[in-house]
Amino acid sequence: MAASRLPPATLTxxxxxxxxxxxxxxxxxxxxxxxxxxxxxxxxxxxxxxxDSDRKYLKDWAREEFRRNKSATEEDTIRMMITQGxxxxxxxxxxxxxxxx
Numbered sequence: 001m002a003a004s005r006l007p008p009a010t011l012t013x014x015x016x017x018x019x020x021x022x023x024x025x026x027x028x029x030x031x032x033x034x035x036x037x038x039x040x041x042x043x044x045x046x047x048x049x050x051x052d053s054d055r056k057y058l059k060d061w062a063r064e065e066f067r068r069n070k071s072a073t074e075e076d077t078i079r080m081m082i083t084q085g086x087x088x089x090x091x092x093x094x095x096x097x098x099x100x101x
Contacts, residue, residue, distance in 0.1 A: 031078050038085045039066055045092050050099070058092075 042062050049055040065085075072078050 027075065031075070031082070034082050035066075035078070038082060038089065042085070042089055042092070045089060045096065048096050 039062070043059065046055055046058045046062065049058060069081055072081065
């Protein structure tokens with residue numbers, strides 16, 4: 001049996017305290033906050049749409065998209081959806097800025 005290269009004071013995986021598992025929970029918390037902030041920003045931007053029917057359509061669309069994806073658990077998938085949502089928000093803001101000018 002080969003000697004371990006780890007120093008004798010190194011903890012094994014079984015000895016790692018549960019506190020060290022916190023980063024995954026912290027990551028989940030940060031992603032949740034990002035999603036909620038994105039949702040609020042989208043709804044605030046939609047309120048600026050002048051046409052009532054367009055505003056209702058966009059509001060329903062945003063709610064449905066967030067509802068449809070609320071069960072996502074994969075970290076990469078969530079990050080991708082946040083990125084796409086931010087890009088769509090920027091497009092909406094550009095469109096509103098052009099409509100006002």
